[in-house]
Amino acid sequence: MSDPVILFFILGLIAGLSRSDLKIPGVLYESLSIFLLLAIGLKGGAALAQNNPSALLVPILVVTFTAMLVPVLAFLIAHYVGGYERADAGSLAAHYGSVSVVTFAVGSSYLTRLSVPFEGFMSVFLVILEIPGLLIGVALARWSAGDTRWGVLMHEILAGKSIVLLVGGLMIGYVSGEQGLASISPVFFTLFKGLLAIFLLEMGLVTAGRVADLKKSGIFLISFGVIMPLISAAIGIVTASLLGLSVGGATLLATLFASASYIAAPAAIRMAVPEANPSLSIGASLGITFPFNITVGIPLYYAASQWLLGASL
Amino acid sequence: MTSRLSVRKLITVICESCLEEAITSAAKEIGASGYTVSDARGSGAHGLRDGSWPENANIRIEILCDEAIATRILDLLLETYYSHYTMVTFVTDVGVLRPEKFQHRASQSQG
Numbered sequence: 001m002s003d004p005v006i007l008f009f010i011l012g013l014i015a016g017l018s019r020s021d022l023k024i025p026g027v028l029y030e031s032l033s034i035f036l037l038l039a040i041g042l043k044g045g046a047a048l049a050q051n052n053p054s055a056l057l058v059p060i061l062v063v064t065f066t067a068m069l070v071p072v073l074a075f076l077i078a079h080y081v082g083g084y085e086r087a088d089a090g091s092l093a094a095h096y097g098s099v100s101v102v103t104f105a106v107g108s109s110y111l112t113r114l115s116v117p118f119e120g121f122m123s124v125f126l127v128i129l130e131i132p133g134l135l136i137g138v139a140l141a142r143w144s145a146g147d148t149r150w151g152v153l154m155h156e157i158l159a160g161k162s163i164v165l166l167v168g169g170l171m172i173g174y175v176s177g178e179q180g181l182a183s184i185s186p187v188f189f190t191l192f193k194g195l196l197a198i199f200l201l202e203m204g205l206v207t208a209g210r211v212a213d214l215k216k217s218g219i220f221l222i223s224f225g226v227i228m229p230l231i232s233a234a235i236g237i238v239t240a241s242l243l244g245l246s247v248g249g250a251t252l253l254a255t256l257f258a259s260a261s262y263i264a265a266p267a268a269i270r271m272a273v274p275e276a277n278p279s280l281s282i283g284a285s286l287g288i289t290f291p292f293n294i295t296v297g298i299p300l301y302y303a304a305s306q307w308l309l310g311a312s313l
Numbered sequence: 314m315t316s317r318l319s320v321r322k323l324i325t326v327i328c329e330s331c332l333e334e335a336i337t338s339a340a341k342e343i344g345a346s347g348y349t350v351s352d353a354r355g356s357g358a359h360g361l362r363d364g365s366w367p368e369n370a371n372i373r374i375e376i377l378c379d380e381a382i383a384t385r386i387l388d389l390l391l392e393t394y395y396s397h398y399t400m401v402t403f404v405t406d407v408g409v410l411r412p413e414k415f416q417h418r419a420s421q422s423q424g
Binding site for chain 2: 023024026029030202205206209212262263266267270271274275278282
């Protein structure tokens with residue numbers, strides 16, 4: 001009994017690898033990503049309206065702090081073990097330190113299918129975790145260069161569509177509440193999984209296009225793409241248990257920590273660290289980590305959360 | 314008919330789409346009076362760039378200007394962007410109507 005959205009991803013992958021003429025137009029990719037970001041923001045906002053947002057302050061601080069370990073570890077591994085230059089190691093750190101919205105969506109779809117409850121405010125963490133990883137990655141890449149235009153970078157991140165739509169959706173959801181959203185919920189919530197499936201079909205095609213990069217990049221990058229999310233997920237689960245999250249919440253936090261960005265990070269890094277080779281970090285995050293997370297990773301993080309949180313009760 | 318045409322430079326830059334804002338605003342700053350941007354697909358030293366998603370999309374920027382501005386724009390591209398970005402630039406002589414539109418604008422606008 002597989003999740004159909006994953007099968008759409010595999011279909012895209014097969015179509016891409018067999019050089020089918022199937023193409024999802026770039027405009028549809030853009031439109032679907034706008035839809036997904038808004039829908040996730042709205043859902044989180046509505047959940048936030050049922051909680052006391054000030055109770056989230058400590059969890060947000062804790063999560064931000066432990067999440068900062070991810071880009072630092074990614075940088076150290078890529079630079080000292082993988083032997084990459086600062087720029088490329090920093091770019092990898094930024095991609096792995098930031099998060100993937102679609103991986104998060106697949107994670108929540110996985111839990112929903114198993115009827116595992118999770119805290120509705122998890123998407124607040126999604127918004128928070130977009131930013132520090134990118135900043136740390138750029139800082140590590142440019143440590144001694146000293147010519148980073150931080151103002152331009154901050155604008156690129158904060159005014160980038162990911163943050164605008166996620167934060168905007170959160171606010172609209174929070175102000176409207178569950179009842180207020182009822183009138184638009186057929187578009188944003190009922191259609192969600194179907195549109196996620198089409199987006200994953202496209203992701204399969206895009207991933208197939210990165211395979212050529214991977215052939216060039218060698219064994220280190222491929223292992224990095226699998227081992228790095230495992231390390232990050234472990235940090236995520238430990239953080240979740242410190243915060244007393246449910247098993248579902250811990251699974252999603254681990255998924256967020258393990259996911260690597262391929263929407264916000266590539267755009268920001270391309271402008272902030274132009275000397276980094278984009279096919280390395282996109283190849284690893286999209287070619288390996290994304291498929292790994294949605295097929296093997298998420299069920300694994302769920303099992304690990306059950307084991308750790310179940311044992312501590 | 315041809316006597317009404319004056320010769321100006323047409324700079325065509327084909328580059329990755331993330332550079333649109335940076336290059337067009339720099340060209341305006343240097344003194345170009347305008348530009349045209351269109352989406353582009355193709356294949357070259359960086360493999361196939363088919364525009365299937367943003368990281369894989371190219372654009373074509375076209376700028377009509379006089380020779381002095383063209384030289385400065387080319388210098389900027391060479392110094393700032395050529396080493397790290399996917400980019401091809403070529404310059405052609407073209408005949409334009411109303412040549413005064415494509416002159417250095419500093420004297421008119423910044424005076």
